[in-house]
Amino acid sequence: MYKEIPYDFTIQSLGECTIPSPINVSYFTRDTKRILFNIYLDQNESLKSPEEKPLSIEVAGPREKIFFDPSKTKAAIVTCGGLCPGINDVIRSLVMELYHRYGVRNIMGIRYGFQGLIPKFRHPIVELTPDSVKDINTIGGSILSSSRGRQDIGEMTNALKRMNADLLFCVGGDGTMRATECITKEITRRGLNIGVIGVPKTIDNDLNLIQKTFGFDTAISESGKAIQCAHVEARGAPNGIGLVKIMGRQSGHIAAGATLAQTDVNFVLIPEVPFDLEGEKGFLKAVERRLRERSHCVILVAEGAGQEHIHQEGQRLETDASGNPRLLDIGIFLKARIEEYFSKIGKEINLKYIDPSYTIRSVPANASDSMYCGALGQYAVHAGMAGKTGMLVGLMKDEYVHIPLNAISSGTMVDPGGNIWMRVLEATGQPPSMKND
Numbered sequence: 001m002y003k004e005i006p007y008d009f010t011i012q013s014l015g016e017c018t019i020p021s022p023i024n025v026s027y028f029t030r031d032t033k034r035i036l037f038n039i040y041l042d043q044n045e046s047l048k049s050p051e052e053k054p055l056s057i058e059v060a061g062p063r064e065k066i067f068f069d070p071s072k073t074k075a076a077i078v079t080c081g082g083l084c085p086g087i088n089d090v091i092r093s094l095v096m097e098l099y100h101r102y103g104v105r106n107i108m109g110i111r112y113g114f115q116g117l118i119p120k121f122r123h124p125i126v127e128l129t130p131d132s133v134k135d136i137n138t139i140g141g142s143i144l145s146s147s148r149g150r151q152d153i154g155e156m157t158n159a160l161k162r163m164n165a166d167l168l169f170c171v172g173g174d175g176t177m178r179a180t181e182c183i184t185k186e187i188t189r190r191g192l193n194i195g196v197i198g199v200p201k202t203i204d205n206d207l208n209l210i211q212k213t214f215g216f217d218t219a220i221s222e223s224g225k226a227i228q229c230a231h232v233e234a235r236g237a238p239n240g241i242g243l244v245k246i247m248g249r250q251s252g253h254i255a256a257g258a259t260l261a262q263t264d265v266n267f268v269l270i271p272e273v274p275f276d277l278e279g280e281k282g283f284l285k286a287v288e289r290r291l292r293e294r295s296h297c298v299i300l301v302a303e304g305a306g307q308e309h310i311h312q313e314g315q316r317l318e319t320d321a322s323g324n325p326r327l328l329d330i331g332i333f334l335k336a337r338i339e340e341y342f343s344k345i346g347k348e349i350n351l352k353y354i355d356p357s358y359t360i361r362s363v364p365a366n367a368s369d370s371m372y373c374g375a376l377g378q379y380a381v382h383a384g385m386a387g388k389t390g391m392l393v394g395l396m397k398d399e400y401v402h403i404p405l406n407a408i409s410s411g412t413m414v415d416p417g418g419n420i421w422m423r424v425l426e427a428t429g430q431p432p433s434m435k436n437d
Helices: 087-101 112-117 155-161 176-190 218-237 254-261 285-292 328-342 355-363 367-385 419-428
Strands: 035-036 057-059 074-079 108-112 125-127 167-172 195-200 242-244 267-269 298-304 350-354 391-396 399-404
Touching: 035 254, 035 328, 074 087, 074 112, 074 254, 087 108, 087 167, 087 367, 108 112, 112 155, 125 419, 167 176, 167 367, 167 399, 176 195, 195 355, 195 367, 218 254, 218 298, 218 367, 242 254, 242 328, 242 355, 254 298, 254 419, 267 285, 267 419, 285 298, 285 328, 298 367, 328 350, 328 391, 367 391
Parallel strands: 074 108, 074 167, 167 195, 195 391, 242 298, 242 350, 267 298
Antiparallel strands: 035 057, 108 125, 391 399
């Protein structure tokens, strides 16, 4: 997999850092401190940098010399895309680090995502201070709100220039990081000294290179509560079935993680593993066998699973404002098909359907995610004040690192032949394949 991707982990800089850092720590991180991209010995020979050295990534952390003078620095923060547990924690961490550690007193909050940089929307800019963000980690969502959809890169760059912004921190997923990369390129083309730093956000945990995205741990924890309820309902009636649909547009990371954390699930359906509905080896027959053996069943389905069973031939695929395909409701579809199947064979079932998706993404971050968000905010500020740009901060191999925006993409899947899915099959006892061929 790695051999096919020509990664370049060079981090762009606005210029020489000449200002002593004001932060009071006993250590600083050098730009020369790097980690190996790959931990497997047999792959390192084929993974070389342009200088023919082993491919490596710059480690995050405070630098001894910084680029921006904190007393004259103006920072802006924007949150984009869907809601996710932990956004407010990141905002709070960014503000606290800028204000208390570096002494930056001018911090702007951009309302409603990138729309807030477009004049026609007339969204007001808000001032962010330690007092205004001190308790926001206790509530879900984003105090800056969000939006989806493409905006004009030139207009957004014009807005940053008008506001005299020195730093822009963008919190969002793959689409946001693509837009952030385009903003960086336009800023560079114009020769402006504006640093752009991304903080990656996707509750689905499907960004490449990033070990874990914030909100994922909370999503697993909250999904576990829904699974527990489904299990209670399933065991509470003859031939009880608890059906739970959770997030996972293109990947089943949340479904797999929740299953391993809450081992009451008997079937997990994810986008990466196709299944048949009918037939001797199909899903419905497998559910029938489970009910015959144990009299109850819990099914967990990711929202992107089984879309091929719902789409009718010739049906036009719609997309949302961000260009993502609009999924058809696999949960409602499965509920109807399961009830139809057992009605045809004359077997009474008691099916309860639970969809906690919007509840999960709207709750505050749990302790694990809150700690992670705090670290991401701190490291993002360290990078920004040191004049780094066109990059994001993330966790890789248990180290916080700097990754160029152009190296990041979404769509990292659960490997059907990998360790995680093998553990899911062990935990559930479901057939390795529910395909008739």
